[in-house]
Amino acid sequence: MIKILFFAGYREKLGCDSLKLNSGEYPETLEALRVKLSEKGADWQEVLEDKRTLVAHNQAMTRKDFTISEGDEIAFFPPVTGG
Amino acid sequence: MIKILFFAGYREKLGCDSLKLNSGEYPETLEALRVKLSEKGADWQEVLEDKRTLVAHNQAMTRKDFTISEGDEIAFFPPVTGG
Amino acid sequence: MISIQQEDFNPGLEQDNLSKLTGTGAVVTFTGLVRDENLGDDVGGLYLEHYPGMTEKALQEIIDEAAARWPLQAIKVIHRVGQLHPGDRIVYVGVASAHRRAAFEICEFVMDYLKTRAPFWKRETTVDGERWVDARESDKQSAERWYEE
Amino acid sequence: MISIQQEDFNPGLEQDNLSKLTGTGAVVTFTGLVRDENLGDDVGGLYLEHYPGMTEKALQEIIDEAAARWPLQAIKVIHRVGQLHPGDRIVYVGVASAHRRAAFEICEFVMDYLKTRAPFWKRETTVDGERWVDARESDKQSAERWYEE
Numbered sequence: 001m002i003k004i005l006f007f008a009g010y011r012e013k014l015g016c017d018s019l020k021l022n023s024g025e026y027p028e029t030l031e032a033l034r035v036k037l038s039e040k041g042a043d044w045q046e047v048l049e050d051k052r053t054l055v056a057h058n059q060a061m062t063r064k065d066f067t068i069s070e071g072d073e074i075a076f077f078p079p080v081t082g083g
Numbered sequence: 084m085i086k087i088l089f090f091a092g093y094r095e096k097l098g099c100d101s102l103k104l105n106s107g108e109y110p111e112t113l114e115a116l117r118v119k120l121s122e123k124g125a126d127w128q129e130v131l132e133d134k135r136t137l138v139a140h141n142q143a144m145t146r147k148d149f150t151i152s153e154g155d156e157i158a159f160f161p162p163v164t165g166g
Numbered sequence: 167m168i169s170i171q172q173e174d175f176n177p178g179l180e181q182d183n184l185s186k187l188t189g190t191g192a193v194v195t196f197t198g199l200v201r202d203e204n205l206g207d208d209v210g211g212l213y214l215e216h217y218p219g220m221t222e223k224a225l226q227e228i229i230d231e232a233a234a235r236w237p238l239q240a241i242k243v244i245h246r247v248g249q250l251h252p253g254d255r256i257v258y259v260g261v262a263s264a265h266r267r268a269a270f271e272i273c274e275f276v277m278d279y280l281k282t283r284a285p286f287w288k289r290e291t292t293v294d295g296e297r298w299v300d301a302r303e304s305d306k307q308s309a310e311r312w313y314e315e
Numbered sequence: 316m317i318s319i320q321q322e323d324f325n326p327g328l329e330q331d332n333l334s335k336l337t338g339t340g341a342v343v344t345f346t347g348l349v350r351d352e353n354l355g356d357d358v359g360g361l362y363l364e365h366y367p368g369m370t371e372k373a374l375q376e377i378i379d380e381a382a383a384r385w386p387l388q389a390i391k392v393i394h395r396v397g398q399l400h401p402g403d404r405i406v407y408v409g410v411a412s413a414h415r416r417a418a419f420e421i422c423e424f425v426m427d428y429l430k431t432r433a434p435f436w437k438r439e440t441t442v443d444g445e446r447w448v449d450a451r452e453s454d455k456q457s458a459e460r461w462y463e464e
């Protein structure tokens with residue numbers, strides 16, 4: 001099982017703050033996951049294809065594609081605005 | 084009358100924190116005053132000719148020669164070390 | 167060292183804690199406050215969201231990087247989350263170092279990186295309703311300068 | 316706004332005073348402390364001398380220059396004089412501005428100029444006796460950078 005999280009404006013836009021995918025339900029890579037989630041609808045596609053969208057893999061920001069492993073936590077969120 | 088002040092290490096070295104010169108006793112310019120005070124002894128000469136010596140004319144730092152006027156306050160001090 | 171919290175904090179108390187180590191010559195602090203205006207609109211409130219777990223890790227990485235670059239004696243980073251209002255404190259970065267330039271640079275570095283790397287998001291309330299605050303290009307540039315030197 | 320004083324000050328109280336104006340988004344403070352070491356020698360005490368009258372004017376000029384260069388909302392400069400000991404607070408510069416970069420820059424600018432332009436002198440007590448502290452080239456360079464940009 002892997003856990004997928006959405007924050008802030010994306011959480012609101014998708015009406016979803018987290019979802020779980022069991023082994024067999026999720027693809028092998030981040031890029032394939034983006035494609036799979038984009039199929040859920042126009043809002044999902046917009047969020048996942050937005051070039052500003054940030055990705056965290058197991059709570060560390062990453063800009064590269066990666067292989068998904070069982071137990072991973074993957075988060076999608078807009079540019080951060082703390083401070 | 085003009086007032087001449089010395090601070091910190093210079094005050095200690097000269098054993099003098101201030102001296103007054105009446106009209107007629109002081110020269111026309113800062114540079115002439117340096118020469119006049121230097122005549123008071125070797126310590127005075129060292130302080131007044133030291134290139135690091137800072138000069139304040141009526142409580143404003145200056146690097147130039149100036150004409151001395153009645154009532155002026157002139158201070159000589161080493162580089163500042165506050166903060 | 168790092169605290170993500172809903173409740174307010176006491177800058178005077180933090181300052182005292184940072185000043186305790188002998189050898190400390192400089193304490194620099196930054197406190198961010200909620201402004202009553204943004205992009206020309208009156209702001210009535212600000213809601214802060216974060217990514218529990220990752221936010222703390224991101225802040226710790228920023229602190230570790232600062233400690234590797236400068237002589238750091240003590241640091242405290244506090245960031246509030248939840249509903250805030252104009253005038254409220256949002257964020258605090260307090261830095262103790264032997265020397266003044268290091269203390270200033272660490273404090274600015276941590277704030278710059280916090281603004282661009284730590285997962286926090288602001289939603290503000292204006293007369294037109296609620297809106298998520300957009301990231302600012304100036305914050306990105308401010309963070310990038312630490313690699314230009 | 317400016318205070319030259321023998322007694323200690325309260326950074327928490329100063330911080331609160333600086334945070335009162337609406338529109339303030341950033342408060343940056345610098346607090347200088349007496350270190351127990353200088354140039355490799357243990358320092359047992361520090362005596363601060365100043366030039367009454369001129370010191371206040373010099374600090375006011377520095378503040379006026381900062382206010383002309385950056386959007387400044389509030390500032391407080393405190394410098395202690397007389398006999399101090401390791402760990403004691405010497406100097407405080409607290410700055411309130413709408414934005415963070417301005418607040419940091421004003422605070423650093425005022426400290427740099429205070430170090431090179433305000434008539435204060437330090438005499439420290441070491442095991443070898445008392446000595447007047449020499450001005451540091453690094454402080455001069457730090458102040459000069461404000462004209463290089």
